[in-house]
Amino acid sequence: MKEKKEENNLMEKIISLCKRRGFIFPGSEIYGGLANSYDYGPLGVELKNNIKNLWWKRFVHQRNDMVGIDAALIMNPKVWEASGHLKEFSDPLVECKKCKRRFRADHVNSKKCPDCGGVLGESRQFNLMLKTFLGPAEEKANEVFFRPETAQAMFVDFKNVLETSRKKIPFGIAQTGKAFRNEITPGNFIFRTREFEQMEIEYFIKENDWKDSFKYWQKEMWDWMTDALGLKKDSIHESDVPDGERAHYSKKTIDFEYDFPFGKSELYGLAYRADFDLKNHFKEAPYKDEETGEKFYPHVIEPTFGVDRSVLALIYDAYKEESERVVLKLKPMLAPYKVAVFPLLKNKPELVKIAREIYAGLKKEFNAVFDDRGNIGKRYYSQDEIGTPFCLTVDFESLENNDVTVRHRDTMAQERIKIKDLVKFLEDGIS
């Protein structure tokens, strides 16, 4: 019980830090907000972009067998008919007979309402597709849907990508972007919202290779979580999703769960979609083996990564309360600011001038920030709380020696570095 309270408390502290320091704000706040909608602020967008850029570099640029796309959010509704989403993309919904609140049936463990203890009614399927209309008339013919996953465009564009990229199986198509789901019970901050971002790969293979490919991507996902993001291994768990609980298209799914403050919950997923999607979209087999001339439907392994859940896991994983400070121990590569530059004293123009010059130079290479408010200790703590890995101070010695004090976020150790060596020092420290 005590533990649960502490974890709730921690979640509140993280939400408050995110708002106070400009990571994540409640959406439409000046109009009273919009339930479960959030805006990424100046630091949040940096963190999020750093995750997405790292992902793209690792899974697209650094590989020979991957290309990317950036498709429209709203697709022809026939896509969703063919993919089965209009019929099958639903969650079981139950309503409390007393307070009328609605819940996802698979998230409540008893027949009683978690809020008021009232009796829950029968469960029914609720479709999660978010509907809108294109054009001026709100009629059935103009009905369209915001995509509930980025995946389908990778299937629909399969032939175009194949013809223009001249890739051969095995190869993958990657995409990052927004997806929309009319979730029954959004909540837990940015963990479950109705508008969120995904990073997905559809990796096309021959049917016989699916088991090996699945294992390969399972390892790639582990390496991403633990090496690239630096999440604690002990906080990540795999869960093999049993028959009957998998999405309608999947023959095998592993959920990667993370120990969030509110409990163990899905961070990412890995699915074997077989040839389900390509078969639904293409009447004729869309792939021809150049050597054998055989035409066939490639099978697909799908590693999928939620961006917002990555942000939440990273902030939670990195958040540390130490005796005198709160520090976000993010990997330097992911930190919003890489370096902060301070003049020791605000009222000494000779120090301010050099600090400004250093700042202007570093800003060409790194996301840097300048601060001359309050005393040095306060500035350090302010940067610690947002995860800035290095703080540089220009002091009186700098005038003599052309160097600065570099203070390291995690160890709080300090050293002197020559001004001319700073770019190299930071490049090494960040990579």
Ligand code: ATP
């Ligand atoms: P859940 O069981 O939590 O509803 P899911 O199994 O439906 O998730 P997928 O369809 O596998 O999720 O979506 C892929 C990834 O997209 C998830 O692993 C997660 O990171 C992210 N995601 C899915 N739904 C949401 C949401 N409502 N808000 C934020 N991220 C989401």
